[in-house]
Amino acid sequence: MKIIVLIKQVPGTANTRMNPETGVMIRDAGETILNPLDEHAVTEAVMIKKKHPGTEVIALTMGPPSAQKVLREACARGADRGILLSDKAFGGSDTLVTSRVLAAAIRKIGDTNLILAGEKATDGETGQTGPMTAALLDMPVLTFVHRLEVNDMHIIARRMVEDGIEEIKADLPALVTVVKDINNPPLPTIKGYILAKKQKFPVWGPVDLALEDGTMGLKGSPTRVVKIFTPKLSRQTTFYTADTKEQLPGAAEAIIKVLKSRSLTEKGDRYGV
Numbered sequence: 001m002k003i004i005v006l007i008k009q010v011p012g013t014a015n016t017r018m019n020p021e022t023g024v025m026i027r028d029a030g031e032t033i034l035n036p037l038d039e040h041a042v043t044e045a046v047m048i049k050k051k052h053p054g055t056e057v058i059a060l061t062m063g064p065p066s067a068q069k070v071l072r073e074a075c076a077r078g079a080d081r082g083i084l085l086s087d088k089a090f091g092g093s094d095t096l097v098t099s100r101v102l103a104a105a106i107r108k109i110g111d112t113n114l115i116l117a118g119e120k121a122t123d124g125e126t127g128q129t130g131p132m133t134a135a136l137l138d139m140p141v142l143t144f145v146h147r148l149e150v151n152d153m154h155i156i157a158r159r160m161v162e163d164g165i166e167e168i169k170a171d172l173p174a175l176v177t178v179v180k181d182i183n184n185p186p187l188p189t190i191k192g193y194i195l196a197k198k199q200k201f202p203v204w205g206p207v208d209l210a211l212e213d214g215t216m217g218l219k220g221s222p223t224r225v226v227k228i229f230t231p232k233l234s235r236q237t238t239f240y241t242a243d244t245k246e247q248l249p250g251a252a253e254a255i256i257k258v259l260k261s262r263s264l265t266e267k268g269d270r271y272g273v
């Protein structure tokens with residue numbers, strides 16, 4: 001079995017900064033890490049490999065040359081090899097183009113049974129890359145997966161949905177995006193780090209992927225960031241006070257009126273409102 005894990009290098013800080021003029025994320029030389037959810041995707045792939053001897057796990061990332069660091073980490077965590085998709089022409093790609101490049105690489109790798117990805121990246125946070133990549137490859141996609149059973153021909157996945165758990169069986173090849181509840185990634189071992197340090201990662205660009213000029217980067221990206229701003233969180237507090245016992249019903253009535261006017265009372269008068 002061949003498993004590809006899509007991994008992304010993300011800023012190691014929660015303070016993602018955006019360029020207000022271009023609407024593009026500012027990616028300076030700050031510390032970067034493996035997207036935390038992708039740790040779970042790599043761990044899951046390695047767990048499947050243990051159950052299915054002969055399985056190969058390949059980590060795949062599109063990013064700048066520095067993204068080799070996350071490939072190395074994936075290998076330290078048990079991936080067999082890694083491939084970096086990197087070229088100036090990829091700069092400025094939106095989620096569609098990112099998925100286009102990833103899909104082209106997956107086609108080039110060939111004969112893949114399962115693709116694992118994180119549910120979302122901590123920086124862009126769209127959660128679009130996994131499903132878009134699957135759509136471009138014309139294969140089933142199962143999102144928000146927290147339990148995964150893999151057989152030779154199909155998978156059974158449990159998805160966390162709004163009102164419960166959904167169990168789905170899908171034929172392989174398929175793409176699965178995972179949530180953090182799927183496993184507890186162990187820390188990489190020293191042996192893992194030593195082995196990963198020796199790894200060399202091939203770098204594929206547009207020529208290797210047969211991607212035509214104009215289909216990548218900003219030029220190929222249909223997404224236009226029209227405006228970018230930090231949401232202002234402000235609370236406007238209104239006090240309804242009752243200084244005496246007699247004033248209590250009046251204050252309560254005023255609060256109920258406000259709640260009703262904002263449709264904040266539950267149907268069925270659960271609070272006796």
Ligand SMILES: Cc1cc2nc3c(=O)[nH]c(=O)nc-3n(C[C@H](O)[C@H](O)[C@H](O)COP(=O)(O)OP(=O)(O)OC[C@H]3O[C@@H](n4cnc5c(N)ncnc54)[C@H](O)[C@@H]3O)c2cc1C
Pocket residue numbers: 006007008023024025027035037038041060061062063090091092093094095096098099102116117118119120121122123124125126127128129130221223224225
């Ligand atoms: C107009 C525009 C310009 C942009 N310019 C740039 C730019 O110049 N440089 C840049 O780095 N980003 C750029 N971005 C952001 C870039 O499009 C997204 O970071 C990327 O497409 C992934 O989206 P996301 O972060 O929402 O990931 P999500 O879709 O939330 O990620 C979900 C999962 O998909 C997989 N995944 C996501 N990204 C990758 C990847 N690159 N490689 C492998 N697997 C991945 C991982 O498994 C991840 O857990 C730009 C975005 C826009 C809209």
